[in-house]
Amino acid sequence: MNNVVAYIRVSTSRQGDSGLGLEAQREYIERAAIQNGWSVIAEFVDVVSGKQALEDRPAGKKALAMCKEHDAMLLVAKLDRLSRSVLHIAQLMEKVDFKVATMPQADKFQLHLFAALAQQEREFIAQRTKDALAALQRRADAGESEAVAKVSRRTQALEKGRAVADITAANNVRMEKVTSFQAxxxxxxxxxxxxxxxxxxxxxxxxxxxxxxxxxxxxxxxxxxxxxxxxxxxxxxxxx
Incomplete structure (x- = not known):
């Protein structure tokens, strides 16, 4: 029976990106472990952005160390829980063997290919979104009432999002101070x-x-x- 170290990541802004929260990831991992005869010897959870390399995350660093210490594989629910960067995925392949619960039979070549395709799709979506917003702004600048209304709603949504982010950050700082004081x-x-x-x-x-x-x-x-x-x-x- 192969030993695996479970790694779960959720975003800093909400429970999990794309609706994939803590419990959902844990369920994917547990199911894959049972189906493939893997023994989960530890679980690590990070609440960080996926932009950071795994070794730069607090729990990610510990998970890698645990894998090395026990000659275990790293197991995640989805590939993007490790990273959304092809470069990070490729570098990680040199450091540890890892498996993805949603495609447990995928080898390193396939995982690298999936990561590259996912990154390319994200870049396409980002460019299409940028182009669409630019076109909408041009229509608003020309005085088209519908476009003006859409730009206004988007601006309000962005401002609301920034306000929520500021409040969340302030609360996090406050809780850190409380925890430090209590300790x-x-x-x-x-x-x-x-x-x-x-x-x-x-x-x-x-x-x-x-x-x-x-x-x-x-x-x-x-x-x-x-x-x-x-x-x-x-x-x-x-x-x-």
């Missing part, structure tokens, strides 16, 4: 609990005495301690 404070709370403190106020006093402050720079109070302990899954009973 930094956790050892201090555990130390306070280790000293057999049994009330939220006592823990707050302990943190304040250490000079630890909330993300807003305020001293801790019982409510802030309770929320933080819940977020970190800490309790007085567990400490005991």
């Amino acid at each position: 930094a404070v956790k050892p201090h709370i555990e130390a306070c609990l280790y000293n057999k403190l049994t009330t939220l106020q006592a823990v707050a006093d302990c943190l304040n005495a250490k000079g630890i402050r909330t993300p807003r720079g305020s001293e801790f109070n019982p409510t802030a301690v309770r929320r933080l302990m819940q977020a970190l899954d800490l309790s007085f009973n567990k400490a005991a």
